[in-house]
Amino acid sequence: MTRASGRRWSRHRERPLTETSATFNALFSPASVAVIGASDNPNKVGGRPIHYMRAFGYAGEVFPVNPAREVIQGYRAYPTLDAIGKTPDAVVIAVSGDATLEQVRQCGAAGVKAAVIMASGFAETGEAGRQRQQELVTVANASGMRVVGPNAQGTANFANGAVLNFSTMFMEVAPQDGPIAIISQSGAASVMPYALLRQAGYGVRYLVATGNDADLDACTMTAAVAADPYVRLILVYLESVSDPAQLAHAAQVARARGASIVAIKAGNSQRGAKAAASHTGALVGNDAAIDAFLARHGIWRARDIGELVRAVPLYLQQRQPGQGRTVVMSHSGAVGVMAADLAERHDLPLTELQPATLRELGGILPEFGTASNPLDMTAALLGKGDMFPRVLHALGADPQADMVMVGIPVAGPGYDVEALARDAAAFSADRAKPLVVSAPQQSVREVFERHGVPAFVTEADAIGALAQYAAHQRLAKGAPTPGWPDAKRLDGSGLQDEAHSLALLAEAGVPAVPHRLCDSVEAALAAFKALGGTPVVVKGCAADIPHKSEHGLVHLRLTDAASVARAAQDCLDTLQRLGVASPRVVVGAMVKGRHEFALGVSVDPLFGPLVMIGEGGTLLELRKDVVTLLAPFTAEDVKAACARLRLAPLFDGYRDIPALDLDALAASAVALGDWALRHRTALVSVDINPLMVMAAGQGVMAVDAVVELKGN
Amino acid sequence: MTRASGRRWSRHRERPLTETSATFNALFSPASVAVIGASDNPNKVGGRPIHYMRAFGYAGEVFPVNPAREVIQGYRAYPTLDAIGKTPDAVVIAVSGDATLEQVRQCGAAGVKAAVIMASGFAETGEAGRQRQQELVTVANASGMRVVGPNAQGTANFANGAVLNFSTMFMEVAPQDGPIAIISQSGAASVMPYALLRQAGYGVRYLVATGNDADLDACTMTAAVAADPYVRLILVYLESVSDPAQLAHAAQVARARGASIVAIKAGNSQRGAKAAASHTGALVGNDAAIDAFLARHGIWRARDIGELVRAVPLYLQQRQPGQGRTVVMSHSGAVGVMAADLAERHDLPLTELQPATLRELGGILPEFGTASNPLDMTAALLGKGDMFPRVLHALGADPQADMVMVGIPVAGPGYDVEALARDAAAFSADRAKPLVVSAPQQSVREVFERHGVPAFVTEADAIGALAQYAAHQRLAKGAPTPGWPDAKRLDGSGLQDEAHSLALLAEAGVPAVPHRLCDSVEAALAAFKALGGTPVVVKGCAADIPHKSEHGLVHLRLTDAASVARAAQDCLDTLQRLGVASPRVVVGAMVKGRHEFALGVSVDPLFGPLVMIGEGGTLLELRKDVVTLLAPFTAEDVKAACARLRLAPLFDGYRDIPALDLDALAASAVALGDWALRHRTALVSVDINPLMVMAAGQGVMAVDAVVELKGN
Structure with a gap:
């Protein structure tokens, strides 16, 4: 199975925003699943879903379909879908590309609600493939069936073992249910965060790789999992935003119940800024539109897989980051210095502690400690058993201390890491404030993690995660998105000349400089007079020639009639030479703005x-x-x-x-x-x-x- | 023991650039070490060095000095240094701050070559402490003894177990000799990279935390370890560049034999750009000077501890990165897309493969694979056992393929990871080109690491490490640094007025606009004439008033004598009103540059x-x-x-x-x-x-x- 690298098909769909939950129930909670092209070999595409459903406790019925066998992986096999004698809720179609259409037709005819199509050889291969793909979808939808794919790795719900997915990853990294969903257009990009999360001990409920996004695309699937109240975080990988309205809908559903979406939109390099006709288009590019769209809908844009998963423990705790003002505390001055550098780099504000807090801290911290943020507690942290909880208590009372980072650069004999972790966890839970620890020693992190404190290897990761979490929560609190007004027509087409452009903008509400459009030197002189004899500018005006100054068609600061006449004549001549049918000039007031x-x-x-x-x-x-x-x-x-x-x-x-x-x-x-x-x-x-x-x-x-x- | 956070003392030292190797031999390879203030408790500052020397195989003599005990940790103890009966090469002074000076005096008198002073309470506490510290150094140096510290965690050479260092870290993370040295002003910042490297299996030979840098500072110690031919990489943590000349010397020594220095200079936030009198000073700040200094000397500046250690495996392999043009290959299109984004972000050029290479690749890659960089080998990588080595062979022949990143987003049954790792390692060794792998699965990374292939968790880390390594090697190839000429005097002091400033700059070789300095309206009119009657500018000229336009002291585009006279008079009046003793104006030609x-x-x-x-x-x-x-x-x-x-x-x-x-x-x-x-x-x-x-x-x-x- 292959995916074309970086190329996808943006379609502007006109589907209703909410899919029937029946479709998603069929995919994520099917009472029965048929696998067409089933294999007895659990290491083949048609064998893995069966193997996984058995291994991961799927309690529904599994119907392998394969005319060559009677039993497959211990399940009774059927020669055809019809031979099963009942209609499965969902079907995995794991036959080759050529055979797929006929299977889709049969599934549709049988009343199957949803299918995962694994075969490649469709839109990712070119125009002919795109047409074959369109036919697939048309046939499926005609009978009310929805499809994931083609060229899809498939869906998985690890809450009930419904794994309609052929990734080899689950052979290596055992699943476990948890409040995270991963939705990706790419199979590889779906299992990379999965592997990182599972290795770090986090459970993942949904894992969906949608492939060619011909019908149920990644945005729609994001909306589907957003509706599950158990899901607190959705990680999304996109190479194109295949359906912005669905993604916006997903964001709204998630936001309404405090769940978060973090998304990678890959393929932004060297894009957008090329070959745009307008300066604005050239400067803005498609990527800025995506940034703006995601921000508007409260979706955090991660730049790579590491960033995608970095702040996961903070999202799962759902503590309130307030305005993100952070206190850094450590028993090393160097950690404070580095954390301050990193906070500035990540735009994370460090708390200005209140005078009362500083006074209280001054009474707790030892002589050489620093009672300002970052707090240097010095190695005295070790000697006095109650210093750490007392410092935390003082911070807890400070309304400007929104979040805390504790740096433990080194621990060993004499450090009561267990007590530190317990106190940190209690503070964070009692005050409902995010608190994280940074420690290079795995043994130290393990203790904090056991107490439920998010632990990071470096200060950079800890500060980066806090900064992202706080900024994302602020973003998600933004105003709801207004709807779009009905679209209106505009007369004309192509580039508009300066005079008409200014007229359109004035109509829009953007004030234009006083000016006159003139088709002769005489008219230009009259305009000069009408504009009050102020200094004027004379410019050639033609839709075809947007870059006037490059053709000498701009004459500035003209203060007398003779100069105006000369400039107008010059522009009219130049326009004629450039082949402009009706040469005209704009005579405008010379405005000097600030x-x-x-x-x-x-x-x-x-x-x-x-x-x-x-x-x-x-x-x-x-x-x-x-x-x-x-x-x-x-x-x-x-x-x-x-x-x-x-x-x-x-x-x-x-x-x-x-x-x-x-x-x-x-x-x-x-x-x-x-x-x-x-x-x-x-x-x-x-x-x-x-x-x-x-x-x-x-x-x-x-x-x-x-x-x-x-x-x- | 404590360190003041972020504050250090920059001293411009006039020592010879090369310390006698006797000093460093005494610290790093002493025949005998005395520990003054020795403790029988291995968890106390005065006990840990003794414990570590025994535990880590130090073969020289250890002399605990403590009048209260006869035996300490199994060694015979002595009441005083003199009682030992011979002069130890190096001494650890682990008594309190008050008692330190007397011990330094005794060590110096006894002919000790070098001492590590662990006590705090010196310059980090203020002016009185600074004076006590200066006295320490004066007393030590007077008898030819050099000191590390005070407030130092100390030195360590894990090649021979000479650990004059009290960090608890070595209780937790066992040392192992290796080609890396860590030099830090901060104790915490010395053991953080140490912990990360040791946990990742890398050996570290030297670990030095210099504390207050009163004598043998971090820069000098960097030069010392740079001289060890076994050391290939030196990681440095600085909060101030205490001795630029020594750091430059260290860089030269390292560079001469192909070793590298990567340094953090922390404490750059909110600095420099405040309170500078000149615009240039305000814009440039101290941090830009440090950037420029480090770059000039071929030292890579890392921004945090993660970056400090990230590219370590590449430095240790010392393969040639050429111009850094990189080929990305994976069996996933998404990895290629993300790696291309990351390469652009890190300014890492992706290789434009030669036509011959593309032809050869076209014959190897399957139908859906992409024979352009990034290379999408598709899951066919699994089926054909020899595809991967054949692709590598084709790349090896391409002179523009300088480095390779292999992305393995997922592996499981059917993936011969062992063979991939073997082929990757062979390619990198045979072609002497850097090759790294990126894989989220720890099991996959372990196989590659076993074959000596640098392995990273994410594409971001892999691309970041390649980009840093290639850019650093280019930097280190720069021209040697020319020496400074003798300093010359300049007449005058403070701010110079415009006319004198322009005169100085003309002397320096920067052309100035034609202008005249005039002390009256008549002189201004004469200057207007002398400048040829071109449009001129008239400006008030006074050293005390550098921001002329804010006082209305700039009159532009004057084209007639009357305007010149008016402007000159106006400026002269204004200057007088502002209290300028001898008001003058500059009349200059109005130059319109591009x-x-x-x-x-x-x-x-x-x-x-x-x-x-x-x-x-x-x-x-x-x-x-x-x-x-x-x-x-x-x-x-x-x-x-x-x-x-x-x-x-x-x-x-x-x-x-x-x-x-x-x-x-x-x-x-x-x-x-x-x-x-x-x-x-x-x-x-x-x-x-x-x-x-x-x-x-x-x-x-x-x-x-x-x-x-x-x-x-």
Whole structure:
């Protein structure tokens, strides 16, 4: 069985958000399972599910289907599905790709509710395979059957032994039920976290590898396991977000009962930022859309398998991380120093202890100890048996001490590790605050783990896990996602010229610079006069030529009629030479803002409009000082995002530059996002650059813009 | 025993670079060791070294010194050092802080070569302790004795059992000799990597925790162990670089024989960037100086204990990583996708396989396998026994395949892990190329490790280790460090005004904008004329007022005499109002460069001048698009550093901006670095902002500058 590396098929599905629970019951709690293509050899694909169901205590009926045998792995075998005489709830189809369609047809006809299709040779092999795959799904769905796969390793529910899955991993690493679910498009990526978790002693209930995602995809399966109240953490591996609406639904179900989703979206390297027509598209890429989408739905994005599983013990304890303000305590100064470095790297705030706490600690800690965070308890930790619980007690009373990291760099004779672990566990349970330990000695970690205290090998892992857990819990507390408005049409197609682009944006609610569109030198002179004789800019205006300055089509700071006439003539001539049918120029007021920003939109086919805000000007794409927001969003969202810009201090005033009009910038961004959302099916992208931002109270003004609509 | 957290004392020592090997022989290979303050209890500080020397096979003589006992841990005890009747090579002084000085005096008088002082209560407690500490060292050195400590956990050589060290860790984690040395200012930070390495089966020869670094500091001890030809890797933990020259010497010794140094410099958070007078100082901070210093000397800077030990197996194998171009192979597409993401994150280049290699691979890989890097060998890896060695053979012939990562996300029945490991090990040994495996299953890693193949739990660790090893080996191949020229004086002190600053820089070799210094309106008008009537800028010029624009002291784009006169008068009035004794203005040509850069110097007291290059203008400190170089450096070094700027594409031409004069920028930076190095004892900082950079061939020009000299 093989999977095409990194290639998947994004389909925008129009299924209802909630699958019938009958389908999932059939897969995860079937009363009976047939295995078509069953093998007596437990090391073959068609043999492993049978072997696993027997070994892991599946109590339902198992029907091996294989015309060549009467008994398979001790079960009575049947020549065909029909020969069983009853309809199994679920079927594993483990025959070759060529034979799969006929089996799907038979299953559908028999009234089977759900099937796992293991054969490869479908969409991952190219267009012909994609068509064969579509046929499979059509045939199955026509009779009401849903399928996982093809090219799927399958599903498993270790709570009841319903293992419709052929991974060899379960031969090596014994399963155990637990409050974790793993959902993955890749078989390998499903069993890697499984192996790490099981080796660390954590139980896993569901393990699903969906393969080609032709019908019941990874997002839908995530929603399915999110509905199980026993599941507290869902780990997801995706190479494409095959069904954003289902994933959003899964997140909502999980969030509603305090469960968490951590997801890897792999394949982000070298992607997105290539070959996008708009600057915004080039800067933003598909990956930023995924980041924004996952964040909006309270899903933590892990960067690799290690990060996927690192904070698992914290998720399972479900203690409250508050604002994540952390106290680091150790009997080594070096641990404190390193932890402070790491906290800064991970954006984890260290607690500013209250004066009362400091006073209390001062009375407990020995002479050379440090009664400030990080707390250096020194080796005196050993001598005084009650110092550690007393310090914890003092911290427990401090409302700003949200989480605790205890570093035990070394222990040996004289260290009562058992007592330390017991006190740590009691504190964490009583105060309901997360507490973790970091210790390089396995013997030390084992004691803490036995007492239920999450234990990490290094300070880096401990701090990283705390930072992730606290940030994720904050993320998951975000506002619920508003729905999308009905999509509206827009006239026109392809790139719009500057004048029309500015007009569209003004309609959207983004103020444009005063300007006139002119088709002659005379009209340009009249415009110059109409604009009040202020300095003006004259620019060639043609939809086909979005990069005007590269063709000498921008004339700045014109202060007299002669210059305006010369510039207009020059632009009209150049446009004519470039083959533009009706050459025109824009004569605009020369606006000097306090700083040049850029505002843009890139409409992702799956996630909708992503709005980019950042420093503008010619060097936009080099400086890359931008933030992105998924529409719709509020002015507060914009302000929070803009606080992450390198240029953020400008909004409060910087040196001799007065505070900029962040309110106006936020209002324009919100208006643009709402407008883009309404017109998402017609719009490709928007580039506003520069958007002049004035001093506070004086607004913003779009000086140049290109809107691209679908079609051309 | 305690250590003050994070505080250490930087001293600029004037010792010879090479200590007499007699000192190190006395510490690491003593014929006899006395322990003053010896205890019969192996769990006390004065008992542990004796216990360890007996337990770990120390073959020399051990002399416990304790007037209260006749026998200690089976050794004959002596009431005083003199009573021994011979002079031990090394002494452990484990008495209290108050009693230490007298023992040091007696050791020195007796002719002891080296002592480890364990007592705390010295410089880490404040000024009085610092003075007691200084007295200790003075007394010891006066008689030719060198000391490690005070407040030191001590030294250990596990090759011969000479353990002058009281860590409890060796009670728990048994030592074993090996080609690794650990040198640390912190006791805890010395035993944390030790525990991780020993638990992973690696041998460690030296383990030294130097404490307060009063005499033989961590840098000096690093140089000492670097001289042992058996040592291939030195892991260092520092909170301050106590003696840069010794660390540089250590790096040179190690590098000369192919050994490597990996160092943590902790305590970098929230440091450096505060309270620096110059913009350059504020931007650069002390941490950048440390980065630059370590990089220059081929020392890899690890960010935490995990990173410190991660690539150990690669260092010990010492295979050649070439240019680090890596081939990723797996039987899972997902591993390839994730490894590609990780390689991009770690700046590790993936190999572009040669056409001949691809052809050969095409003949080996199954239908669904991917004959491009990452290589997806699919589960067919299992079926064909010789596929893996054939693929490796094809890669071995490709000159661009420098390193290999094999991902084994899952193995079980049907996987011949033994054969995979054997083939992988043979390939790596025969081709002398680094090869690592990544596998979540401990059982799989164990097989590879048994065959000598470095094995990692996750792809992230495997890719991270390869990236570090390859980048470090390149770093260590850098040019040898040139010596420093004699320091020269500079007249003046404190902040220099613009005119004098530009004059100093012109002398250094940085071209300045044409300008005149004028003390009256008449002189300003004459200067306007002399500059050819071009647009000029008029600026107030006073050393006390470096931020001119904030006081309205900058008048740009003046094109007529009346404006010049008005501006000059305005500046002179303002300066007078600000209390400047002799108000003057600079009249300078208004130069329009292609882009505004900044060039600066911050002289670090330990590491010398650090030169900063980056985007200039008012927003310099917000945009932070800067690189730093430790003087001296070459034009090639500047170009390599500038390639890391976000604005780097400007040097090749970007959109309608022509290529900038990188040669001139590099020449100015080199000249400034050399000048700053010559004047390092007189100079505090230089800020040149803007440095106008013209189109290629047209040079650079300093438009404004502030030089700060020592004193005021």
